[in-house]
Amino acid sequence: MPIVIFQLPDGTERKVTAESGTALMQAAVSNGVDGIVAECGGNASCATCHVYVDEQHTALVGPPNGVEEEMLDFTAAERRATSRLSCQVRLSDALDGLVVHVPEEQV
């Protein structure tokens, strides 16, 4: 049961307990974390689940996959080296303590 910390644009943070094997997006949505819209429900269709992975964890989380890589060029908030679509990040116990930053805008 990894714990994930979402840092919100207003400076507050949300700490949620997630389930291993589920998507990072799901952890946000199930806990009502504001700013993760996830309009397509995790289908890699909408890019409204964009997050910035904290630098200390980018290596552990890994790079975006092929389709995701292309989609990240067109997110609403600027793309950074740490950008991921949270529906494409699978959580595991190895990611316990993961910190991600929620961008200002998704749509």
Added chain:
Amino acid sequence: MTSAAGVVVVGGGQAGYSVVSALRGAGYDGPVTVFADERHLPYQRPPLSKQAHTEPDGTRVELVPESFYRERAIGLRLGERVTALDTAARTVVTGTGTRVPYDHLVLATGARNRRLPVPGAGLDGVHALRSLDDALAIGRALTTARDVVVVGGGFIGLELAQVAVAGGARVTVLELAGRLLSRAVSPQLQEHLRQRHEHSGVRILTGTGVRAVEGAGRVERVVTDRGVLPADLVVYGIGAAPRDELARDAGLAVDDGVIVDEHLRSVTDPRISAVGDCARHPHPHAAGLVRLESVQNATDQGALVGRRIAGSAAPYRSLPWFWSDQGAVKLQIAGLRTDTDEVRVVPGDSPDRLAAYAFRGDRLVAAETLNWPAEHLAARRLLERQVPVSAGDLTGSTLGALARARRGAGVRA
């Protein structure tokens, strides 16, 4: 901002959820009540036709867990139907006779499937697909079905056909029109999609109507105007009609959907809004009023009304977009492709990719893409920001390249 009666939402689907989530997100602190006549927590419909669902608990299609509503003091009245509106007294009446007052009423009642208008449509093994309960019944039937007949070559039917064929069934799609998705996508894509479906083993019979469904208690065969097909499961998706009867009975203007203005308020009663599948609304990209059935439309309209009730004043202008996953084909549409003059089909950067760009005059108004999410997103960025794109701009280029170039030039596209 707070007022005594607060907001009542009729319908606990994609749009109803979006209304209440936006209301609380924007700081509205009055009473909020949602009447939802299904027994399930508000859920997403797209997965219902894209996977086989067999386990009520394993489906995980709900939009957010129950705690979301509890923590935000949103009264979720599951299994309770609103049966009448009393607009003079500003109350809704529920099936149990309870009367609940409102300051603002939001109709988010969705749509219902058109019934299959042939003899035998009521036999066991004949299903429509709209609700989670429908999907569970179909999912159970698919575990044993050998001959599946899908009536209607629209998005839902084609998606379900792919689910059934992947599960090992023999699948036939019957479509009355001469082409699949005849009004929904450009003709050039219709033919392409047909080939993709046939290649994956789905038999497609266009120009073929259903006359009857037959069997002793359970479906055994489908009689078409071109012969008889064996069937142990029939799923039909032949279009939907808005659930606008509450509004009509209450005397609100209705014409295949509740008629609303650019703020999504009923043109008859400004205390009542309508959002999602049940709303017919003006749109800056359309000549007349439109009624759209999509997650985007339900989400963005719900959010607009939630924010408006909480105090913001912007009119509805969101760019329509849509997706449909048909087996290995991911179809995405950005923009409204009605009244287009020209469609140009362009191969993508890999063999399974394709784009169809639709123009009104010399201006891009919509883009349909296959297996090319980045091109779809680029289309949305450009169309949302009203960047003019002509057919000439797309000669030897893609929307992705145009959007990247704009971004590179320091203009956020």
